[in-house]
Amino acid sequence: MPGNAAALSSFIESAPPGELSNVTTAIKNIVAEDQSLLQSLGPAFEKYNEEQFTTVKLPGGSREVLVSEHNSLGDGRYYDVESQSSFAFDHATQKASAVQQHVLESEHADLVKSLLKSLTTHTSEHYPASTLSITPSTPSPSHIAIALVANKYSPSNYWNGRWRSLYLLDPSSGALTGSIRVDVHYYEDGNVRLLTNKAVDVKAGTSAQEVTKAIAGVERRYQEELNKAFGGLSEGAFKGLRRQLPVTRQKIEWDKVSGYRVGQDIGGNRTR
Structure with a gap:
């Protein structure tokens, strides 16, 4: 057992x-x-x-809130600063219930609220849809936890993806540490998964504007790194995964690989 x-x-x-x-x-x-x-x-x-920074809508609410160890109150309850509420969360069903008022009490409360306002502007400009949580970290109360998740699900096209950013800010020194993780699963006529983990360790500053600028810079540079990595797949790892003559008995034009649909076009343009 x-x-x-x-x-x-x-x-x-x-x-x-x-x-x-x-x-x-x-x-x-x-x-x-x-x-x-x-x-x-x-x-x-x-x-x-x-x-995974699972998100959930609270009963009667219209926006999604985030679940993580950093906004945990223990005993299956979590809190959200923006809505000033706490809630119970069933991890098996991913449902929220028993919403209660929860007012943030912390020496960093003003900075948390300023960061929430500043970073909400940043995420709305750079992500089609995302959920943000900024709280004093439960495991590290002297630090402020900034958790961001952006999900994009397209099961009808056989792929789903998630971007997660987690930053721990030391308000006394302005040090910002954490990681950016990307997880994409493509499963049309196969099973391909991309998992990345980018460590972050920068000097951000102690104001909301400075921290937001630092995060924006880190995420922009990582996006550029990912774009370059994908651009090199056709001559690198992707090409190595395939034989020179696939089932079509025709060579793949690797310089055009970014335009192929992995399951259908490379497999021979067969129809369902």
Whole structure:
């Protein structure tokens, strides 16, 4: 039984963006009537939601709020500074309930609110849709946690993607550390997944404007790095994955690879 729980937990923790419900359904089919095994997977669901910055709409609310270890109140409750509320979160169903008023009490409250205003402007300009959380970090109360997640799901086109940024700001020194993670899953006629992890360690400053400028610079440079990496795939790793003569018996024009649809065009333009 412990081995089964460990294996199923690994499936949950590695679920691609937007696909946890599919994994959960498959697991329920596997465990069938074994409710004790299903209940033992609670820590895996919690780990996944906190690490992936799962978002949820509060009952009666219109905007999404973020779940992470940094805005945790313990016992399955989390809080959101902008809405001044706390809520219970069911990690298995990804549903929020029991919303209560929660006023931020921190020596850094003014800086948190200034950062929220400044970074909301930044994210609205650079992300089609995103969710932002800025709070004193629960694991590191002397630091301010800035968590950002931007999801793009397109299951009808067989791909889903997620951008996550996490920064820990030391208000006393202006040091900003953290990471940027990109996770994209493409599964048309195959299974390809991109996982990246960019470490961040910069001197940002102690004002909301300085921190926002530093974050904007870090994310812009990383986006440029990703663009260059993708541009080199046709002559590098992508080409190495394919044989010279695929099933069509025709050579692939690698200089045009960015225009191919991976599953259909490279596979021979077959129709469904």
